[in-house]
Amino acid sequence: xxxxxxxxxxxxxxxxxxxxxxxxxxxxxxxxxxxxxxxxxxxxxxxxxxxxxxxxxxxxxxxxxxxxxxxxxxxxxxxxxxxxxxxxxxxxxxxxxxxxxxxxxxxxxxxxxxxxxxxxxxxxxxxxxxxxxxxxxxxxxxxxxxxxxxxxxxxxxxxxxxxxxxxxxxxxxxxxxxxxxxxxxxxxxxxxxxxxxxxxxxxxxxxxxxxxxxxxxxxxxxxxxxxxxxxxxxxxxxx
Numbered sequence: 419x420x421x422x423x424x425x426x427x428x429x430x431x432x433x434x435x436x437x438x439x440x441x442x443x444x445x446x447x448x449x450x451x452x453x454x455x456x457x458x459x460x461x462x463x464x465x466x467x468x469x470x471x472x473x474x475x476x477x478x479x480x481x482x483x484x485x486x487x488x489x490x491x492x493x494x495x496x497x498x499x500x501x502x503x504x505x506x507x508x509x510x511x512x513x514x515x516x517x518x519x520x521x522x523x524x525x526x527x528x529x530x531x532x533x534x535x536x537x538x539x540x541x542x543x544x545x546x547x548x549x550x551x552x553x554x555x556x557x558x559x560x561x562x563x564x565x566x567x568x569x570x571x572x573x574x575x576x577x578x579x580x581x582x583x584x585x586x587x588x589x590x591x592x593x594x595x596x597x598x599x600x601x602x603x604x605x606x607x608x609x610x611x612x613x614x615x616x617x618x619x620x621x622x623x624x625x626x627x628x629x630x631x632x633x634x635x636x637x638x639x640x641x642x643x644x645x646x647x648x649x650x651x652x653x654x655x656x657x
Contacts, residue, residue, distance in 0.1 A: 517653035533566035536657040542647040549642060552579045558647035560633065562624070564657040572623050574604070574635055574647075575614035582612075582640035590615060590637060592623070594630040612640070627654055 489497070521538045528535055542558040561573040574590065583589065588606070593599045602623060604615035615637075617623050627633060631652045638644045 520650060520653060523657075528566055531566055535563065535565040537561055537563040538654075538657055540649050540651060540654075543650055544648060546645040546647065548579050548639065548645075552642070554578070558635070558637065558645075558649075560635070560647075560649050560651070562627075562657060570620060570624070570656075572617040572620040572627075573614055574617065574637070576637070578613070579642065580612040580640040581615060582638050588615070590617075590635060592626075592636075593634045594626040595632055597626075599634075599636075600626075624656060627651060628656065630654075 521540050524537045524539070526535050526537070527533070539559055539561045542560075545555040545557050547555055556576055556578045558574065558576045561571075561575065563571045563573065565571065583604070588604045589601050590604050591599045592602055603618040605618055606612070607614050607616065631650065633649045633651050635647045635649070636644055637647065
């Protein structure tokens, strides 16, 4: 037989049971939610889904299979050979254009006959210096002219300065590539200018010039001593 509490006395055990009874539904709901979340997580892991990226493993695998395979050593060697061939072709073309630009070509008309003449001119690779009265840096020029009346001429001239030679024995020294220096007789122009020489033995000069890549000419100047001019003559073709 249950004893009733006395009047004015609070039964704390009854309050505790009631509190526990009142909190039990909330705990049950919380546990139910946690259980559902746990099942979701377990389901995601078991299916292999990456929650961060949502990428399926089989999808990633299919992407890897789409990537190209690494080239073989033979394929790499062939690619390198093709690249070197392209670079060599470009360099060869540039060198061809450079050589073609070495000789400046000019054309003119003979006023007497109206026939055309052609002149090829090559400037010296390096400049040279003269003292007063021609003080400054100057260049020399090697020219080959084909004229309808005068034939082919070989000329060596400077943009300033007075060329000099021994009386009745004007000669210049010329070296073609690594050959020994050769002496060529020269003659001044008809207008008696002192900056130009015409090579007398032009046939021998042109025969050597056609095979040479470099030509060195030594000139003597009046009261200035000698100066050496170097010409790159690669690719020369007679006009």
